Amino acid sequence: MANIVQFENVGLRYGTGAETLSDISFTLASGTFYFLTGASGAGKTSLLKLLYLAQRPSRGIIRLFGEDAVTMPRDRLPGFRRRIGVVFQDFRLVPHLSAADNIALPLRVAGIVEDEIDQPVREMLAWVGLGDRAQARPATLSGGEQQRVAIARAVIGRPEILVADEPTGNVDPEMADRLLMLFDSMNKLGTTVVVATHDFNLLSRLPGAQMMRLDKGRLLDPTGALRYPPVRPG
Numbered sequence: 001m002a003n004i005v006q007f008e009n010v011g012l013r014y015g016t017g018a019e020t021l022s023d024i025s026f027t028l029a030s031g032t033f034y035f036l037t038g039a040s041g042a043g044k045t046s047l048l049k050l051l052y053l054a055q056r057p058s059r060g061i062i063r064l065f066g067e068d069a070v071t072m073p074r075d076r077l078p079g080f081r082r083r084i085g086v087v088f089q090d091f092r093l094v095p096h097l098s099a100a101d102n103i104a105l106p107l108r109v110a111g112i113v114e115d116e117i118d119q120p121v122r123e124m125l126a127w128v129g130l131g132d133r134a135q136a137r138p139a140t141l142s143g144g145e146q147q148r149v150a151i152a153r154a155v156i157g158r159p160e161i162l163v164a165d166e167p168t169g170n171v172d173p174e175m176a177d178r179l180l181m182l183f184d185s186m187n188k189l190g191t192t193v194v195v196a197t198h199d200f201n202l203l204s205r206l207p208g209a210q211m212m213r214l215d216k217g218r219l220l221d222p223t224g225a226l227r228y229p230p231v232r233p234g
């Protein structure tokens with residue numbers, strides 16, 4: 001399976017402090033489901049930001065879709081970002097837009113004509129179980145409903161990679177399970193999925209998923225040992 005993402009010796013430092021992420025090296029195989037775990041403050045959100053190009057690393061190499069994402073000219077970034085769907089920890093729904101218009105945003109930004117927006121939006125609303133809330137503003141939706149709008153918005157453009165930061169943080173276990181099944185169904189359609197979570201119940205629900213563990217800004221290998229950067233030949 002082709003690698004869709006490659007990080008090599010990546011480090012991230014905010015300002016002049018110590019590195020938040022150090023020596024991060026991994027590859028993501030296309031079409032695979034990954035969980036990213038680690039204690040609060042371990043650097044999960046920071047790693048996801050590097051992945052969806054909201055943050056540039058302080059050092060190291062990041063290749064996305066086979067191209068160098070670090071040295072990429074800024075004007076090419078939006079096109080790349082459109083290939084990555086993001087479910088933010090705090091949803092980031094647009095407050096004055098209805099659920100339907102929030103979900104439609106990525107299609108409108110991509111310049112899809114209005115005639116071709118209504119149908120997929122209705123399908124997405126039904127898919128996340130919000131068919132009867134199309135016109136509701138975010139403030140009138142529950143946390144779990146807002147989360148489902150955020151998920152629908154992240155996947156409507158059929159992204160190649162879906163990144164979700166603590167997507168079950170605000171919902172009960174039953175809803176967490178339903179949301180996980182939505183991600184799983186996207187993955188079965190071929191999307192590479194990365195879900196950051198510290199909900200261990202979730203991890204046990206998808207035993208086939210790959211595990212990435214962060215500890216104080218460093219990746220651990222599957223045995224729990226620190227994963228050291230690959231040795232470069234020569």
Ligand SMILES: Nc1ncnc2c1ncn2[C@@H]1O[C@H](COP(=O)(O)OP(=O)(O)OP(=O)(O)O)[C@@H](O)[C@H]1O
Pocket residue numbers: 014020038039040041042043044045046047
């Ligand atoms: N913009 C920023 N400027 C400075 N420091 C930051 C910034 N964003 C995150 N940090 C710091 O980086 C470290 C890792 O934060 P991050 O949010 O990536 O962790 P996390 O594993 O996602 O935590 P949580 O599970 O609580 O969301 C923390 O010490 C945090 O304070």
